[in-house]
Amino acid sequence: MSIDVPEGEYLGLMGPSGSGKSTLLNLLAGIDRPTRGSIRIGDTQTSSLSERALAGWRARNVGFIFQLYNLIPVLTAFENVELPLLLTNLSKKQRRDHVMTALGIVALTDREKHYPRQLSGGQEQRVAIARAIVTDPMLLLADEPTGDLDAKSASEVLTLLQRLNKEYKKTIIMVTHDPHAAERATRVLHLEKGTLVEQVDRGPERPALQV
Amino acid sequence: MKFIGLVLKSARRSKRRTLLTVMSVAIAVFLFASLRAVLDGFNAATEASSSTRIVTLRSTSLFFSMPTSHAEGIKSTPGVQDITWANWFGGVYKDPQNFFAQFAIEPESYLRLYPEIELTPEDRKAFLDDRTGCIVGDGLAKRFGFKVGDKVTLQVGIPIYGTRDFDFNVRGIYKSGGAAVDNQSMFFHWKYADERSIQPGQIGWFIAQISNPDEATQVATAIDQKFANSPNETKTDTEKQFQATFVSMFGNLNLLLGSIALAVVITTLFVAGNTMAMSVRERTTEIAVMRTLGFPSSTIFLLIAGEGLMMAIVGGILGVGFARLIVTPDLMQAGAFIPVFGVNNTNAVTALLLSAGIGIFAGLIPATMASRLKIVDALRRVA
Numbered sequence: 001m002s003i004d005v006p007e008g009e010y011l012g013l014m015g016p017s018g019s020g021k022s023t024l025l026n027l028l029a030g031i032d033r034p035t036r037g038s039i040r041i042g043d044t045q046t047s048s049l050s051e052r053a054l055a056g057w058r059a060r061n062v063g064f065i066f067q068l069y070n071l072i073p074v075l076t077a078f079e080n081v082e083l084p085l086l087l088t089n090l091s092k093k094q095r096r097d098h099v100m101t102a103l104g105i106v107a108l109t110d111r112e113k114h115y116p117r118q119l120s121g122g123q124e125q126r127v128a129i130a131r132a133i134v135t136d137p138m139l140l141l142a143d144e145p146t147g148d149l150d151a152k153s154a155s156e157v158l159t160l161l162q163r164l165n166k167e168y169k170k171t172i173i174m175v176t177h178d179p180h181a182a183e184r185a186t187r188v189l190h191l192e193k194g195t196l197v198e199q200v201d202r203g204p205e206r207p208a209l210q211v
Numbered sequence: 212m213k214f215i216g217l218v219l220k221s222a223r224r225s226k227r228r229t230l231l232t233v234m235s236v237a238i239a240v241f242l243f244a245s246l247r248a249v250l251d252g253f254n255a256a257t258e259a260s261s262s263t264r265i266v267t268l269r270s271t272s273l274f275f276s277m278p279t280s281h282a283e284g285i286k287s288t289p290g291v292q293d294i295t296w297a298n299w300f301g302g303v304y305k306d307p308q309n310f311f312a313q314f315a316i317e318p319e320s321y322l323r324l325y326p327e328i329e330l331t332p333e334d335r336k337a338f339l340d341d342r343t344g345c346i347v348g349d350g351l352a353k354r355f356g357f358k359v360g361d362k363v364t365l366q367v368g369i370p371i372y373g374t375r376d377f378d379f380n381v382r383g384i385y386k387s388g389g390a391a392v393d394n395q396s397m398f399f400h401w402k403y404a405d406e407r408s409i410q411p412g413q414i415g416w417f418i419a420q421i422s423n424p425d426e427a428t429q430v431a432t433a434i435d436q437k438f439a440n441s442p443n444e445t446k447t448d449t450e451k452q453f454q455a456t457f458v459s460m461f462g463n464l465n466l467l468l469g470s471i472a473l474a475v476v477i478t479t480l481f482v483a484g485n486t487m488a489m490s491v492r493e494r495t496t497e498i499a500v501m502r503t504l505g506f507p508s509s510t511i512f513l514l515i516a517g518e519g520l521m522m523a524i525v526g527g528i529l530g531v532g533f534a535r536l537i538v539t540p541d542l543m544q545a546g547a548f549i550p551v552f553g554v555n556n557t558n559a560v561t562a563l564l565l566s567a568g569i570g571i572f573a574g575l576i577p578a579t580m581a582s583r584l585k586i587v588d589a590l591r592r593v594a
Binding site for chain 1 (some may be wrong): 213214216217221222223224494497500501503504505506507508509510586587590
């Protein structure tokens with residue numbers, strides 16, 4: 001499979017279970033390694049980076065949104081969002097500013113001291129999105145971000161992702177089973193058994209971010 | 212520094228488990244420091260022994276006595292400047308549980324040979340002048356509330372002294388001027404005990420002051436040769452060897468206490484290691500998430516290992532703190548055998564290092580597990 005994802009695109013990945021969409025997402029995130037082929041994201045050939053370099057690259061360039069939010073239960077919303085910033089050289093005050101900005105974007109500044117168990121599923125996912133964007137990465141990867149949410153919360157999360165794509169020019173690649181979620185993407189790829197079987201384009205042309 | 216909050220938060224995840232782990236380390240460190248204090252106490256007494264005093268016992272055992280006539284033979288040995296003697300009394304003060312050491316001594320010479328027994332000149336005179344007088348260590352006085360002028364009655368503990376109780380007048384309270392003498396003992400006139408003994412004229416051990424420490428072995432050999440082939444053969448050693456022989460009556464303490472301490476530490480290591488491994492297993496997804504966020508393996512390793520180290524050090528501080536509070540001659544009533552009894556600074560630092568060692572080793576495998584976690588597999592396990 002060979003695909004190019006233009007910078008600023010909102011790409012949906014669909015397909016039945018076992019089609020390879022999550023594997024593709026993991027490969028793009030650099031948390032899995034290709035056995036063959038290569039992956040280039042921006043100017044970086046990520047498939048040839050060492051584990052340590054890949055971790056550093058991930059911290060700077062990728063925001064990951066999980067289906068089950070995967071917030072750290074013993075940390076508050078603020079601390080969860082702050083987590084990726086601990087790997088930077090930012091001061092405590094700078095980290096606070098960044099976290100509050102991210103929480104502001106997901107409209108949860110008033111929940112900064114809440115623990116995940118004190119938040120609804122939709123709020124947890126928004127905190128997870130804040131965590132994904134707090135380092136201002138170029139690429140957001142979302143693995144079925146609405147898969148565990150009710151319709152209302154799912155819609156809020158999808159709107160938020162769309163806003164991040166349109167207003168903040170984030171390149172988003174989202175795996176989903178939900179056709180309604182996929183409708184928000186500017187392009188949707190359908191995978192089956194590891195191959196690209198269909199491509200639906202909904203958006204305008206953008207400069208290519210080669211993947 | 213910025214990761215310390217994260218480590219603390221992680222440790223508070225399961226408060227009960229963290230508390231139990233901390234307490235298990237605290238107990239191990241407490242036991243280690245306490246056992247070490249016993250050995251240190253014995254060693255301190257041995258180390259503080261005078262190099263100019265040699266001790267003569269019956270060759271068979273400390274429990275057999277010698278006739279007073281040996282005194283002349285010892286005193287006339289070349290190199291011997293002065294002698295004194297003592298007997299173990301073994302009396303009971305009110306209740307057998309109130310154990311403390313009592314020695315029947317030849318008072319004048321004993322105080323001369325043991326300047327470590329520090330008395331005021333008035334108390335010293337009062338003691339020497341009173342045949343039924345006794346002196347007690349300040350630790351013992353504190354333990355039972357003895358004051359100068361008090362009457363102390365001891366029941367006979369060794370049948371040789373008959374069956375009648377012994378009454379003593381407290382004539383002085385001494386301070387210990389060195390680890391060779393404890394502050395938990397009682398000394399009284401040998402004559403007073405001897406005159407009521409059914410086997411009078413018997414001595415437990417002689418102490419000789421020698422002029423040259425370098426000649427201790429030769430003088431000791433000369434003394435023993437004097438009594439060779441007699442019904443009361445002797446064995447003379449330096450005070451240091453005598454102390455060591457005394458300690459060896461309890462068996463090989465170093466091995467015994469060392470083995471107990473080692474067993475406790477190893478058990479705690481396994482307990483703490485297992486607890487941390489459980490904790491890491493429970494956090495598999497979280498660790499995978501942190502790796503996904505860009506935390507390098509080395510940071511994950513340090514976070515997990517740091518958590519173990521922190522819990523162990525907190526346990527260590529608690530253990531050492533308790534040991535320092537509890538392991539004292541007064542509280543443990545061990546002064547009769549161990550003049551210097553307590554957790555000294557070296558022992559405390561060693562115990563803290565041990566706790567850090569437990570933390571490091573216990574955290575090593577879980578931290579390695581966590582840092583080597585394959586992110587995708589770990590995420591898939593839950594997803």
